[in-house]
Amino acid sequence: MTASRVVTLGETMGLLTGGRIGSLAHVSEAHVGIGGAETNVAVSLSRLGIAVTWIGRVGDDSLGRRVVREVRGEGVDVRAQVDPEAPTGLMLKELTGPGTSRVYYYRAGSAGSRLAATDVPAGLVESVGLVHLTGITPLLSDSAREACLSVVRRARAAGVRVSVDVNYRSTLAPAEVAAPVLGELVEEADLVFGSPDELAYVVPGGVADDSSAIDELARALDPTGGREIVVKRGADGASTYAEGTVAHAPGHRVDVVDTVGAGDAFVAGYLSGDVQGWSVEEKLARANACGAVMCTTPGDWEAAPTPAEIEAFLGADVDPVQR
Numbered sequence: 001m002t003a004s005r006v007v008t009l010g011e012t013m014g015l016l017t018g019g020r021i022g023s024l025a026h027v028s029e030a031h032v033g034i035g036g037a038e039t040n041v042a043v044s045l046s047r048l049g050i051a052v053t054w055i056g057r058v059g060d061d062s063l064g065r066r067v068v069r070e071v072r073g074e075g076v077d078v079r080a081q082v083d084p085e086a087p088t089g090l091m092l093k094e095l096t097g098p099g100t101s102r103v104y105y106y107r108a109g110s111a112g113s114r115l116a117a118t119d120v121p122a123g124l125v126e127s128v129g130l131v132h133l134t135g136i137t138p139l140l141s142d143s144a145r146e147a148c149l150s151v152v153r154r155a156r157a158a159g160v161r162v163s164v165d166v167n168y169r170s171t172l173a174p175a176e177v178a179a180p181v182l183g184e185l186v187e188e189a190d191l192v193f194g195s196p197d198e199l200a201y202v203v204p205g206g207v208a209d210d211s212s213a214i215d216e217l218a219r220a221l222d223p224t225g226g227r228e229i230v231v232k233r234g235a236d237g238a239s240t241y242a243e244g245t246v247a248h249a250p251g252h253r254v255d256v257v258d259t260v261g262a263g264d265a266f267v268a269g270y271l272s273g274d275v276q277g278w279s280v281e282e283k284l285a286r287a288n289a290c291g292a293v294m295c296t297t298p299g300d301w302e303a304a305p306t307p308a309e310i311e312a313f314l315g316a317d318v319d320p321v322q323r
C-alpha cells in the first residue's frame with residue numbers, strides 16, 4: 001500500500017436507516033450500513049486518490065467486522081483495535097421527510113469511544129503530511145480526548161499540518177462543557193472547519209450568541225491570519241478566511257436527497273487540495289462540488305465522488321444516459 005499522506009482517528013458505527021419516510025416507531029424495514037465522520041472523510045479522500053489511514057476501535061462483533069471490511073474495501077489503510085470489552089456503536093437514521101432526517105446515537109461506552117493514545121502506532125503521525133480530527137472524538141471519553149491531544153502534539157512536533165472540523169454533537173456534551181474541549185483542539189489547528197454556529201462555540205471567551213457575525217468570529221479565531229478558517233454554509237456554499245482576506249464560493253443548485261455527509265465530503269475535497277498545495281479558491285471549488293454531489297444521493301459516504309465524477313458534475317458535456 002502507498003504511504004499515507006493523511007491520518008485521521010475517531011469512531012465509526014453501524015448505521016441503520018429507515019427504509020422509508022416515517023418514525024422508526026413504525027417503519028419496519030431498515031438499511032444496514034456504517035458511518036462515522038472521520039471514515040466518511042477518509043473514504044472520500046481515498047476516492048480522490050489521496051492515500052489515507054484511519055485509526056479507531058471496534059467491538060468484537062459483526063458490526064465491527066463490517067466497519068473494518070467496508071472502510072478497508074474503500075482503499076483506506078485501517079488500523080482498528082478490536083476491543084473485546086465493548087460493542088461497536090450504532091447510529092439510527094429516521095427519514096422525517098423528503099431530504100430531511102433525524103439521527104439517534106447509541107455510542108455511550110462503545111468500543112470506538114474507548115480509543116486511547118496507545119492505539120496510534122509509533123511513527124505514523126510523523127510520517128504523513130496532514131492529520132485530520134473532528135470535535136466528536138475528544139467528547140467521546142477522557143482517553144479519546146487524550147488520544148486527540150497526543151496526536152496533535154506529535155503532529156506539531158513533527159511539523160505535520162493539523163486539520164480540525166468542529167462537528168459539534170450536542171448529544172455528547174452541552175455547549176458549555178464542549179466549548180473548552182473543542183477550543184483546545186482548534187487552537188492547535190492549521191485548518192479549521194465549521195458552520196457559523198459551530199465556530200461561535202469555539203471562539204475564545206465563550207459562546208457567542210450571534211453566529212451571523214461570521215467575519216468577527218473568524219478574526220477572533222485567527223487574529224494573526226496564520227490559519228485557514230473554512231466556513232461551511234450549506235446550500236450557500238462556503239468561505240475561507242486566511243491571511244487577512246476572505247474567499248467566498250457559492251453553492252451549487254442540486255436536488256437534495258440527503259444532506260447528511262455533505263460536510264464530511266466537503267472537508268475531504270478541501271483537504272485533497274490542501275495536501276497537493278492547491279490555492280484556497282481551488283480547494284473551495286472542489287470542496288463545494290464534493291458537498292453538493294453528496295446531497296444528491298442517500299447515505300453518509302457512499303456517493304463520495306472521484307475526480308472524474310466531479311468533473312462531470314461541474315458541467316462537462318456529459319450525455320444524460322451513460323452506457
Ligand SMILES: Nc1ncnc2c1ncn2[C@@H]1O[C@H](COP(=O)(O)OP(=O)(O)O)[C@@H](O)[C@H]1O
Pocket residue numbers: 195231232233234235236237238251252253254256259260261262263264266287288289290291292295
Ligand atoms: N443543499 C445544498 N446544496 C448544495 N450544496 C450543499 C447543500 N448542503 C450542503 N452543501 C455543500 O456541502 C457543504 C457542507 O454542508 P453543510 O451543511 O454546510 O455542512 P455540515 O453538514 O457539516 O453542517 C456546503 O458548504 C456545500 O458546499
Ligand SMILES: O=C(O)C(=O)C[C@H](O)[C@H](O)COP(=O)(O)O
Pocket residue numbers: 011035036037038040136169259260261262263264265300
Ligand atoms: O460520527 C458521527 O458522530 C456522525 O454523526 C457521523 C455523521 O453521520 C457524519 O459526520 C455526517 O456529518 P455531516 O457531514 O456534517 O452531515
